[in-house]
Amino acid sequence: AQSVTQLDSQVPVFEEAPVELRCNYSSSVSVYLFWYVQYPNQGLQLLLKYLSGSTLVKGINGFEAEFNKSQTSFHLRKPSVHISDTAEYFCAVSAFSGTYKYIFGTGTRLKVLA
Amino acid sequence: DGGITQSPKYLFRKEGQNVTLSCEQNLNHDAMYWYRQDPGQGLRLIYYSQIVNDFQKGDIAEGYSVSREKKESFPLTVTSAQKNPTAFYLCASSISGESGTQYFGPGTRLLVL
Numbered sequence: 001a002q003s004v005t006q007l008d009s010q011v012p013v014f015e016e017a018p019v020e021l022r023c024n025y026s027s028s029v030s031v032y033l034f035w036y037v038q039y040p041n042q043g044l045q046l047l048l049k050y051l052s053g054s055t056l057v058k059g060i061n062g063f064e065a066e067f068n069k070s071q072t073s074f075h076l077r078k079p080s081v082h083i084s085d086t087a088e089y090f091c092a093v094s095a096f097s098g099t100y101k102y103i104f105g106t107g108t109r110l111k112v113l114a
Numbered sequence: 115d116g117g118i119t120q121s122p123k124y125l126f127r128k129e130g131q132n133v134t135l136s137c138e139q140n141l142n143h144d145a146m147y148w149y150r151q152d153p154g155q156g157l158r159l160i161y162y163s164q165i166v167n168d169f170q171k172g173d174i175a176e177g178y179s180v181s182r183e184k185k186e187s188f189p190l191t192v193t194s195a196q197k198n199p200t201a202f203y204l205c206a207s208s209i210s211g212e213s214g215t216q217y218f219g220p221g222t223r224l225l226v227l
Contacts, residue, residue, distance in 0.1 A: 045219040100214020
């Protein structure tokens with residue numbers, strides 16, 4: 001079975017400061033890893049994904065994430081945040097078990113302060 | 115534009131009433147999913163379907179039903195047996211057998227009167 005842990009439920013950060021949102025997972029099989037962003041009362045938008053290859057993945061809106069197999073982590077980073085980045089961020093893993101199913105973390109609410 | 119549409123955006127349910135949430139996609143995806151989102155609990159899988167006329171229960175299927183008569187459509191019915199239906203419901207789709215990357219609709223918020 002797989003599990004995903006997002007340790008920080010809320011992260012406040014000042015505008016133009018860097019941010020890291022943490023995601024750790026556990027799995028006995030190979031997984032694919034994803035980060036999604038959700039703005040209030042909207043669906044989830046795919047930010048980036050790691051399927052294979054380079055462990056540093058670049059996504060939309062200036063975000064990037066690094067897959068660390070030894071630490072089973074997939075932390076999301078942005079060097080300089082904007083007010084518009086205020087949203088909830090979800091980490092998810094996908095593993096094949098007859099079909100691909102997602103396991104989501106509980107989300108991290110990023111609050112960017114002026 | 116390809117994408118996933120959900121309707122209505124807001125839905126009100128009376129006690130003892132069944133309500134149906136619509137999900138349509140024009141991405142030509144084989145697989146479709148329904149999730150329930152509650153504050154602080156992330157997303158939980160209700161039902162999923164890999165092909166037309168076939169679907170499987172997810173982690174919290176009790177009180178819900180689905181159908182998959184067309185590839186483009188995957189409606190979710192919240193029955194009167196679901197005692198705590200107030201939540202945000204999200205539909206998603208993916209291409210079968212390709213990492214399972216899922217794309218989401220805008221969601222439907224269900225409220226109980």
